[in-house]
Amino acid sequence: MTTSETATTPSDNAAPPDDAGPAPAAPRRLPLPLALVAAALAGLAQLLAFPPYDQWWLAPVGVALLAAACHRQRARTGALLGFVTGLALFIPLLGWTSIVIGHWPWPIVLAAFEALYVALLGAAAAATSTLVDTYRWVWAPLVGTLWVAQEALRDRLPWGGFPWGRIAFSQQDGPLAGVAALGGAPLVTFTVALVGGLLVTAAWRRTWPTRTGALRGAALLAAAVIVALAGLAVPDATPAGHKVVVAVVQGNVPRLGLEFNAQRRAVLDNHVNATIRLANRVVGTPQQPDLVIWPENSSDIDPLQNPDAYDRISAAADAIGAPILVGAVLAGPGDHARNAGIVWLPGKGPQQPMYLKQHPVPFAEYIPMRSLARKVTDKVDLVRSDFLPGHRTGNLTVGPATVGDVICFEVGYDNLVRDTVTHGANLITVQTNNADFNTAESKQQLAMVRLRAVEHGRPALMASTVGVSAFVGADGSVHHETRFNTPAVIEQTLRLGTGTTLATRLGVIPEIVLAAAAGAALLAAAGLRWKHRTTRR
Structure with a gap:
C-alpha cells in the first residue's frame, strides 16, 4: 500500500493532440505542506456545512479537498491527512460536549477517536490512487463509496458507534436532501461525496489547457451540478392519513x-x-x-x-x-x-x-x-x-x-x-x-x-x-x-x-452495496499494484 503514488498510466504520458501544443506534466502528488493545508481546509469546509453554520454546499468542497490531498500519497501519509481533516471537523463540531465535562481531555479524546475513521478513509483514498490513475472515470464514484464505508464503520464501532457528523446530516437545506427518500442517509452521503469526486476529477486534469481537456473538464463540472440538483427531482411525500x-x-x-x-x-x-x-x-x-x-x-x-x-x-x-x-x-x-x-x-x-x-x-x-x-x-x-x-x-x-x-x-x-x-x-x-x-x-x-x-x-x-x-x-x-x-x-x-418510501423498503441495502463497492475497489487497486510490480520485474 506504499507504492500507490508511483503508478502512472498511458494517459498521463501520452502525447497531447496535434492542435493542443505541449501539455504540462501532471503532478505526482501535492507536496506534503500543501496537502496538509488542503486536508485542514477539507475539515473546516465540512464543519461549516453543519448547523449552526448551514453552508451545506461546502460539504462536497471538503470532500474534493481531501481527495486531492490524498491522491498519489503513500497510504500512511493519506492516513495522516485524513486524521488532520477529522480533527479539523470533529474538535469544533463536538465542542458542545465540553459544556458538561470541560475542554480537556474527554472532548479531545472523542474528537481524536472519531478522526481515526477519517484517517482510514485517507489511507484508503491514497491506496486506491493506482486504480484512479488507470481508470480516471472511477475517481468520483470511488470517493463516494469510500465515504459511505467510513461512515458505516463509524456508526457501528465501538459500542454501537457514534453517527454524529455524517455528511448526510449537513444537507437538510440543500437540494440533495430529497435523495434520502430513495436510499436513506447512506445514499445522501454517497451523492454529496460523488459531487466532490467530480469536482476533484475536473480540477486534477492536466489537459485543461487543451480544447479537448477543457471540454472534458467542463463536462465534469456540468455533471457535478446535475448530480447536486438530483434530489430536486425526487417528489416530496404527501402524508394522507387523518x-x-x-x-x-x-x-x-x-x-x-x-x-x-x-x-x-x-x-x-x-x-x-x-x-x-x-x-x-x-x-x-x-x-x-x-x-x-x-x-x-x-x-x-x-x-x-x-x-x-x-x-x-x-x-x-x-x-x-x-x-x-x-x-x-x-x-x-x-x-x-x-x-x-x-x-x-x-x-x-x-x-x-x-x-x-x-x-x-x-x-x-x-x-x-x-x-x-x-x-x-x-x-x-x-x-x-x-x-x-x-x-x-x-x-x-x-x-x-x-x-x-x-x-x-x-x-x-x-x-x-x-x-x-x-x-x-x-x-x-x-x-x-x-x-x-x-x-x-x-x-x-x-x-x-x-x-x-x-x-x-x-x-x-x-x-x-x-x-x-x-x-x-x-x-x-x-x-x-x-x-x-x-x-x-x-x-x-x-x-x-x-x-x-423506497428508502424505508430498502433499509440497509444501499449502504451494504456502496460499502462493498469500496471494498472491491481496494482489492482492485491492490491487484493493479501487484501487476505493476511484476511487470517491472
Missing part, C-alpha cells in the same frame, strides 16, 4: 448542565404546570390536542415508584384530556436505570407497552471500562447508575397516532428509526434532553430529524426539555421551532404518514 392535533411541551430546567438532575422535581413541575396551563386555554376548543409529547428526562423521578410523581403526571393528563408521552428515568433493576417513553392516559395512568431506549450512550448513560475511563476524567463518576438498553422497537399507540419513538441520539441510527416505521409508526417523535449542551447540539440534532422525515415520508417532531423543539413536515420543513433555554408549548395540526 388529521391530528399534537402538542409539544418544552418545560425548561432551572439551569443548564448536569446539575439540572439535582432539581428533578422542578423539571417535572415545569412540564406538568405548562400542560395544565395549555389545558386551561384549549380544552373544549378545536385546539385541544389529541396527544401531547413531553421530552426525555421530563420526569427524572421514577413515576412508577414515586406516588407523588405519579399523581402529578396524572393530574396533567386528566387536565388536558389527552394521552401524554412522558420521558422518564426508571430505577432498576438493581443499581441500574432505564430511559423510557411511557404513554400516560387520562384517568388510567401509565400504559404498557412502554419504550425503553435501545441505545444508551456510552460514557454518558453508561461507562464502559469505568476504571480506565476514570483515569482520563473523574467526570465519569457523575454517571452513578449505568443505563440498561431496551429490546423493543419504539412504536407506541398514543391516542389516534402510532408514534415511532426514539430517544435523543438514537435519531442518528438508521435502523432504530426505520424499525418504528416498518412496525407501523405514522409519526416520528424524538424525545431529547439538551440541557447538558447548547444550541449547536440542538440544531445538529434537529437536522437529523429533518432527514428522517424525508427518508420515511413521515411528519416528525423533536421535543426537548430546553429546546430546540419543533415540528417537521414530511418534506423536511420546520415549523414552530422554539428558542433555546426558554419554556414553550407548541401545537400543530398535521396529517399522519401513510405508505412507505
Whole structure:
C-alpha cells in the first residue's frame, strides 16, 4: 500500500493532440505542506456545512479537498491527512460536549477517536490512487463509496458507534436532501461525496489547457451540478392519513448542565404546570390536542415508584384530556436505570407497552471500562447508575397516532428509526434532553430529524426539555421551532404518514452495496499494484 503514488498510466504520458501544443506534466502528488493545508481546509469546509453554520454546499468542497490531498500519497501519509481533516471537523463540531465535562481531555479524546475513521478513509483514498490513475472515470464514484464505508464503520464501532457528523446530516437545506427518500442517509452521503469526486476529477486534469481537456473538464463540472440538483427531482411525500392535533411541551430546567438532575422535581413541575396551563386555554376548543409529547428526562423521578410523581403526571393528563408521552428515568433493576417513553392516559395512568431506549450512550448513560475511563476524567463518576438498553422497537399507540419513538441520539441510527416505521409508526417523535449542551447540539440534532422525515415520508417532531423543539413536515420543513433555554408549548395540526418510501423498503441495502463497492475497489487497486510490480520485474 506504499507504492500507490508511483503508478502512472498511458494517459498521463501520452502525447497531447496535434492542435493542443505541449501539455504540462501532471503532478505526482501535492507536496506534503500543501496537502496538509488542503486536508485542514477539507475539515473546516465540512464543519461549516453543519448547523449552526448551514453552508451545506461546502460539504462536497471538503470532500474534493481531501481527495486531492490524498491522491498519489503513500497510504500512511493519506492516513495522516485524513486524521488532520477529522480533527479539523470533529474538535469544533463536538465542542458542545465540553459544556458538561470541560475542554480537556474527554472532548479531545472523542474528537481524536472519531478522526481515526477519517484517517482510514485517507489511507484508503491514497491506496486506491493506482486504480484512479488507470481508470480516471472511477475517481468520483470511488470517493463516494469510500465515504459511505467510513461512515458505516463509524456508526457501528465501538459500542454501537457514534453517527454524529455524517455528511448526510449537513444537507437538510440543500437540494440533495430529497435523495434520502430513495436510499436513506447512506445514499445522501454517497451523492454529496460523488459531487466532490467530480469536482476533484475536473480540477486534477492536466489537459485543461487543451480544447479537448477543457471540454472534458467542463463536462465534469456540468455533471457535478446535475448530480447536486438530483434530489430536486425526487417528489416530496404527501402524508394522507387523518388529521391530528399534537402538542409539544418544552418545560425548561432551572439551569443548564448536569446539575439540572439535582432539581428533578422542578423539571417535572415545569412540564406538568405548562400542560395544565395549555389545558386551561384549549380544552373544549378545536385546539385541544389529541396527544401531547413531553421530552426525555421530563420526569427524572421514577413515576412508577414515586406516588407523588405519579399523581402529578396524572393530574396533567386528566387536565388536558389527552394521552401524554412522558420521558422518564426508571430505577432498576438493581443499581441500574432505564430511559423510557411511557404513554400516560387520562384517568388510567401509565400504559404498557412502554419504550425503553435501545441505545444508551456510552460514557454518558453508561461507562464502559469505568476504571480506565476514570483515569482520563473523574467526570465519569457523575454517571452513578449505568443505563440498561431496551429490546423493543419504539412504536407506541398514543391516542389516534402510532408514534415511532426514539430517544435523543438514537435519531442518528438508521435502523432504530426505520424499525418504528416498518412496525407501523405514522409519526416520528424524538424525545431529547439538551440541557447538558447548547444550541449547536440542538440544531445538529434537529437536522437529523429533518432527514428522517424525508427518508420515511413521515411528519416528525423533536421535543426537548430546553429546546430546540419543533415540528417537521414530511418534506423536511420546520415549523414552530422554539428558542433555546426558554419554556414553550407548541401545537400543530398535521396529517399522519401513510405508505412507505423506497428508502424505508430498502433499509440497509444501499449502504451494504456502496460499502462493498469500496471494498472491491481496494482489492482492485491492490491487484493493479501487484501487476505493476511484476511487470517491472
